[in-house]
Amino acid sequence: MDLNKTYWNNRYNDNKVGWDIGYVSPPLKAYIDQLTDKETKILIPGAGNGHEAEYLFSKGFTNTHVIDIAARPLKNLKERVPSFPDNQLVHTDFFDFKPSGFDLILEQTFFCALDPSLRKAYASKMHDLLKAKGKLAGLLFDAPFSSDGPPFGGNREGYRAIFDGIFSIKVLETAYNSIEPRKGNELFFIFEK
Template identity: 30%
Template sequence: MPIPDHIIEFWEQRYRDENTPWDRGEPSPALRHWLATGALRVGRILVPGCGRGYEVVELAQRGFEVVGIDTAPAAVASLERHLAETRVTAEVICADLLEWEPEREFDAIYEQTCLCAMAPPVWREYSRLLGEWLRPGGLLFVLFMQTGQPGGPPYHCDITAMRELFGTAHWQWDATPPVPVPHGSGIRELGYVLRRRQP
């Protein structure tokens, strides 16, 4: 089920208006944490809903084979400029993730608040695709948005609901405590590492 045109236009307009309060202007502390601890190791990695893609640039600089995807042309153009300035290479795609098929599987996926940007009725399909795109044993690094509020975006990602969505039949949740990532606005993300089980 593709996302409707007005949703694509919604995100594009947010970037054109510079109305992007989620945008830190630098890589997330969660990414830095997982790189520093060695949880995230060099390999082929997907960054879905990458936005302006500071994480894409950081990963490319560290030697990862990175694919960044976003539906907003303005975000993608900004990322392409940043990559050119820093003289590193990544594959940048402007597409709807729900309509996209990768050529090859990934060793890891870094999911930073794209899930919470999508309406809950498509979460099951999106979580299935994330599992399909990862190789068996591959890792999903995921930031679940905690707004505690109804409605969105961003939509609240209740952790009990996430444990059901990313169920143990297909995913193994790392036992380490989640990585808390605060936002200035008072909401926060919780970062988890999930391993895709062998089919």
């Protein structure tokens, strides 16, 4: 399966977006709600419809940037939040994205959408995009899924093997506030560069 821009555009155009719950996920909302520095430079790669970006922007985090390989979800976000800066809505492949110096990168159903062969490259790219002491935080699935994915599953030990040594693992624990269908199957994490 070729998980390219055509594939993802078709998923959005056909509204085959079962991972999209229509609002910021409770674990990420709780994490965002404890952030205080509104100048934090934030990146959300594979942002999809960008509910996390919309929430951040509504809370005054105006230095929030989103990337997606598909154009449709970026248009959806812009329609919902017309004041979201165009130059912070980036239509590109994550691995081609060049800017760096981010304080925080949020992960929400992007990692599980990538072919597992790209996981080490993902970790390396995230490291490159963050400034010193920057954080990668979000959710990872703690469940096996069909190898035909996406989504592609994983587990705590596998994630440690990918990220430990590249990042300092500050938190990697079962999310206590997942939505009901994902309860017990999501890990909340904070990794520091």
